[in-house]
Amino acid sequence: MISTEQVEALADRLHAAEANRQDTPSLADDHEFGIEEAYAIQAALIARREVRGERAVGVKLGFTSKAKMAQMGVSDVIVGRLTDAMRIADGADVDLSRFIHPKIEPEIAYRLSRDVDVDDPTTDIESCVDALAPALEIIDSRYRDFRFTYTDVVADNTSASAYAVGPWRPLEDVSNRAVKLRVGNTEVVGSTAAVLGNPVRALHALLDMCRRRRIPLRAGQVVLAGAATAAATLTAGFAECRVAGIGSVSVKGRA
8 A cells, every 4th residue: 555645756756757758667666556546646647737738538448458458467447548638630740759668559439429427327338429430549658668567557547648530430330340550561450359359348348447436438538449459669650540441540650
């Protein structure tokens, strides 16, 4: 267990690492803390972003593949927050100097059409969504050598750093669509089925986590359902996510 003062101090440490583009050793190297404290650190970290003028625009899910859950020895997804400063326009340039060691992942994004009552056990999360789109998420762990524990990554806002969303389209079944991630000359192929077997299941997992962690879900917010392939290192040049039948989204890394 760690104190409230330690929660604030560790949030300061992660905030400084992100702001200065300087990695930091795992928090778990010298602090023992559980998942409750990890989400408290995450909340304190987001509060610091809000103080500097950022606002919440969505949430993201992590550990949505069975392989990743097994690797980390957990059975729950994890949730992070997205802010407006993380948003990148489809096709826009991305200044790589703003990151420490960025990686990029292809995802399915959902858009919330109304506020979600996370406390109501009868809430139908699917009825609160009105569109989906292909998406790219740039993850950038603030930890040295991408070395972290389960609680470390939650505290670090699940490595959230930036994201881009392609054209929105009406909801449809995307339970097993081919996904291609291209970064420069590297291509990674996968399926939307890697996201809990069906990306829509991520919405139900999200509702449960937001209920437990007191994370609000508001109309207009974006939900990133989780990676459909392994992440690739983001380098200078073109990066694209293409989902069969859904479309594509891209960014251009700039050194």
